[in-house]
Amino acid sequence: MNDVTRRDTPREAAETRTPERDGVRALQPLVDIHEEGNALHLIADMPGVTSDSLSIEVDNNVLTIEGEIRLDMPEGMSAIYAEVQAQRFARRFTLSHEIDAEAIEARLDNGLLHLLLPKKQSHHRRRIEVRAA
Amino acid sequence: MFGDLRRFDSGPLRGADRFRELLDELFPDPGLANIRSVPAGSYPMINIGRTDDAVRVYVFAAGLSADDMEISIQDNVLTLQGRRTDEDSGTQDNGRRPYFRRERTRGEFARSIALPEGLDADRAEARSKNGVFVIHLPKREELKPRRIEIQSP
Numbered sequence: 395m396n397d398v399t400r401r402d403t404p405r406e407a408a409e410t411r412t413p414e415r416d417g418v419r420a421l422q423p424l425v426d427i428h429e430e431g432n433a434l435h436l437i438a439d440m441p442g443v444t445s446d447s448l449s450i451e452v453d454n455n456v457l458t459i460e461g462e463i464r465l466d467m468p469e470g471m472s473a474i475y476a477e478v479q480a481q482r483f484a485r486r487f488t489l490s491h492e493i494d495a496e497a498i499e500a501r502l503d504n505g506l507l508h509l510l511l512p513k514k515q516s517h518h519r520r521r522i523e524v525r526a527a
Numbered sequence: 528m529f530g531d532l533r534r535f536d537s538g539p540l541r542g543a544d545r546f547r548e549l550l551d552e553l554f555p556d557p558g559l560a561n562i563r564s565v566p567a568g569s570y571p572m573i574n575i576g577r578t579d580d581a582v583r584v585y586v587f588a589a590g591l592s593a594d595d596m597e598i599s600i601q602d603n604v605l606t607l608q609g610r611r612t613d614e615d616s617g618t619q620d621n622g623r624r625p626y627f628r629r630e631r632t633r634g635e636f637a638r639s640i641a642l643p644e645g646l647d648a649d650r651a652e653a654r655s656k657n658g659v660f661v662i663h664l665p666k667r668e669e670l671k672p673r674r675i676e677i678q679s680p
Contacts, residue, residue: 424630439589439631441658468578477572478587505589505658
């Protein structure tokens with residue numbers, strides 16, 4: 395289980411955290427997103443990312459997923475062919491207000507990230523009574 | 528290290544980067560594709576690195592454990608085969624629930640890639656960690672760099 399960090403800082407903080415920051419290129423992880431029950435499920439392919447190198451943040455309704463690709467590489471190795479030409483994965487999504495940022499859960503298993511984004515209680519389906527005047 | 532390779536596509540650095548030359552060697556002309564080359568982003572993605580005494584193949588296969596992948600080598604061609612199961616395929620309503628994005632590949636896959644000459648397939652080892660499989664292929668003795676002693680006359 396990984397901690398989801400939350401920030402209540404103003405927007406300017408979010409703006410500096412672009413995927414291209416520090417000039418280091420980041421790959422966008424491929425994701426599946428589906429809705430089931432009272433939650434959204436996000437599954438992302440992030441091979442090489444460890445629970446230490448993964449960071450998940452919700453700031454101002456923007457969900458940021460970032461992870462550094464940690465590979466075991468011997469000294470003096472040179473690349474002869476590379477399809478993965480980056481050292482990080484990064485992707486951002488805007489969340490709707492119905493998502494309860496406090497209740498987001500994350501699981502990382504063999505480089506596969508599973509995020510559970512529950513909806514707020516107030517957004518669960520409910521019946522509205524109509525009263526006679 | 529593999530991050531450096533992104534410079535392949537940047538114009539100003541063209542020619543300054545020795546990796547660029549290596550890639551041009553692998554893909555001489557965009558209209559002429561290697562018969563075993565695949566479109567970018569095919570699952571699983573592969574990186575290959577070389578040291579003085581070995582070649583290492585990194586296979587980026589998120590969600591796969593050691594049992595899900597079969598790795599074989601024949602005539603210097605490395606073949607990776609496996610199956611990625613839909614982790615929720617057990618649920619009945621699978622397929623009926625609303626999907627907003629479905630970018631990840633699923634099901635069976637098989638990829639082959641030509642390896643450099645002179646590797647000792649018998650001593651190859653493979654390991655998997657965090658969804659990355661590392662295949663270590665030692666070079667044959669006669670191909671390793673050798674120091675040549677200079678003898679005094």
